[in-house]
Amino acid sequence: MASLMKGRTGDWEIVIGLEIHAQVTADAKLFSGASTAFGAEPNTQVSLVDAAMPGMLPVVNERSIEQAVRTGLALNAEVRLHSVFARKNYFYPDLPQGYQISQYEEPIIGEGEIVIDLPDGDSKPVGIERLHLEQDAGKSLHDQHPSQSYIDLNRSGVTLMEIVSKPDMRSADEAAAYIEKIRSILRYIGACDGNMQEGSMRADVNVSVRRPGEALGTRCEIKNVNSIRFVRQAIDHEAARQIEIIEDGGEIDQETRLYDPDRGETRSMRTKEDAHDYRYFPDPDLLPVDLEQSFVDRLKQTLPELPDQKKARFIDDYGLSPYDASVLVAERETAEFYETVATGRDPKLAANWVMSELFGRLNKADIAIADSPVSAEALGGLIDLIADDTISGRIAKDVFNEMVETGKDAAAIVEEKGLKQITDTGAIEGIIDTIIAENPDNVAQYQGGNTKVVGWFVGQVMKASQGKANPKLVNELLRKKLDA
């Protein structure tokens, strides 16, 4: 999908690469046993190691290694059996060691590739450059005191995976789809909860622009963007900024920028000249990580069916469109919900109900699928009533509303409210006869060739039956009577 941005002097191509920092779901930090729960009181989840007390030593948490390997496998990436932790040296008060333990020349995961799903139903491969493990820093709190800053070390030492993409994205839409896909994969395998509000997933966005077909332009890195919406905005603003500069005859300076969502602009944080010299070197407190292939193979067995595999299966088994399938598999819970509904039923009807009726309701009320007021079984029950002609699709929507409000199951509501579809030919014929008798003008119109008026008759019959008449029967019988 060629997505070009129009400038004053012609078209521009945006080139985007993303670095996603994903906090690994684990009970302990990368190199200490301290807890990692979100929202605890400041400095209550800090071990001696996390506070970098003198003489303290890091010991790698095996669970973090496992999650990185599982993620690598899920990203179709190379698991590097030998990797090395290195120190990235810089001073900052919320970095107690004075260095971050990260991986530099020898990351645990090498190149891979994922497929992103675009809104128009297309998909596109995006390359993964690498994934490495690193410690998170603590947090500086500047709003607690008029002249002093406070430090909260709860996050210090928490395991992050930095997932670096290749510069394969060409629009904000693609970047958003990439983040969504990464998040989906991470959630499927339980490696990260993907919660951007709580900071467990953050993105650094690299943006450059070029004339289509030309060499890559100079990039700017926008640091720490913490929602997909902001990623989109930051890319569009940054690309427009760069295009304007170049079109005005200027040049792009390679720099690190910050996105300010309040003002809708990116601001320079530091230029290339101010860039730190991190003085990376292998951490002498830690041995290289040497994995056995059998360990990797064992972890491979623990991977669930991944979004893309599930999507392909949904298309094959349920005859869904690629877009519908990609929407349904985005979250593992949604996919499971759908499968429960679809099993033994018309899969397309099930998809429609899940995607339009249920999602519509949930999104409007901002409810997660796990908290849906209508269970998959209950929704299945409703669809069964449609399938066996107990109720019409129209009535079903009313029944569904009632289910959402009362939590009762479909059959009970239909029974209680007497919504059962009228399939008794005689009863429907009675209604039709009355309406034909009462509306000779419309009958005349029909017979005069205006067959469209049949829709009006159907409406009248449905109305007279309070929507309970089987619409198919109504149609059949009406035509028979009118043609007679």
Next chain:
Amino acid sequence: MAGMLDLTIADARDAMRKGDLAPTEFVGAYIKAVETARPLNAYVTETPDRAMDAAKGSEARLAKGEGGALEGIPLGIKDLFCTEGVLSTAGSHILDGFEPTYESTVSGNLLAAGAAMLGKCNMDEFAMGSANMTSYYGPVENPWRALDAPDKKLVPGGSSGGSAAAVAARAALGATGTDTGGSIRQPAAFTGLVGMKPTYGRCSRWGVIAFASSLDQAGPLTRTVRDTAIMLGAMAGHDSKDSTSVDLPVPDYEAALGGDVRNLKIGVPKEYRLDGMPAEIETLWQLGIAWLKDAGAQIVDISLPHTKYALPAYYIVAPAEASSNLARYDGVRFGLRVDGDTLQEMYENTRAEGFGDEVKRRVLIGTYVLSAGYYDAYYLQAQKVRTRIADDFRKAWEKVDAVLTPTAPSAAFAQGEKMDDPIAMYLNDIFTVPASMAGLPAISVPAGLSAQGLPLGLHLIGKPFDEETVLHIANVLEQAAGFDAEPSFLAG
């Protein structure tokens, strides 16, 4: 009283087990000795109450026929070991007031074995030094004096200078040291003691304030090889809190002592013969060779061709690691903070005031060699040299069981000497650094006196985790040397 202070760890242990010596009386004598030895400045902090409480505990356990390997043994602990609730300074101003809430694994092991901690021993700041002149708490004095200049204060060596001075002056029966490039062995040689750096990974580094992580190893300083064997046995062991600690059983080192060296081959590396080395050092070395030969060992001339690169490479690797290890002393969480108008100023003021010149020099060197554009030429190259040095030894182990060299190129020198010439100071470690770079166990044994009546040491290097053979040969050397000279200053 003086007799009591002359007991070895082995003697005192046996006497206390038999009930012939009361731990409280014994430790009490040492507590007094620590006071008398104050002019040496060997201790930064004295902990007499703790020592006496420990002695009482030992007394109770021994009375019940229980207890560990070091019940009632009074020890000095180098101030690089974090000790719970006791000021731990690393000899630096920047750790002002730092009382850890935790006990280092090694000191914890010693206390668990029944040892009584007399106090925290003075040392070169952050273990950077070979003369114990860089401590914020002032220089340590060697209890030995030269015959021709009896009024001149001598250095005890470093960086474990306080530990060495205390043990030599009978103000501790043993002491912990740490050795990064020779910081146990060189002071042992300068003060007439046995000092051992075990194999890297043998003793846990957890709770030991880091200087150069890939080189730092804890070890004992004692008056005899047997005492070193006993103390090392209590210090060593795998620790899951230190990723570089090795999961191997700790042998009974004392059991390795005794017997001859008839089936052993001792390597003598030609590269350790330096131009301008004092003749008495060479003479002592030849004497050592002769003693081992007499005891039945086969002497083999060997070559360790990369020896001459060890010291320069060491002075790249160690400062590089130190520059990063010392970044945590930033005035934010503990120790000294010197305020400033901005964060940057606070950092600058704190570190400028908190660190001494030698520490600053090494942080600067280390920062430089890790910098973009210099990393490959310095740090990476030094690591390659390190691999070559290890390979040299690996090849040597195909031919020999241990290597014999002098410990230091001279005897103890006067306080203040070499202070304006860092290179001359660094040369003190010329014989000890290669074993550090290769992570090998090595020991210094007192073997004789210089013309000026100062102790000189012989140095044995062994195979990885083969401390037993090193101790076994050291014991033979010790017996042959029959070193029984005493320092000018004795506490008690």
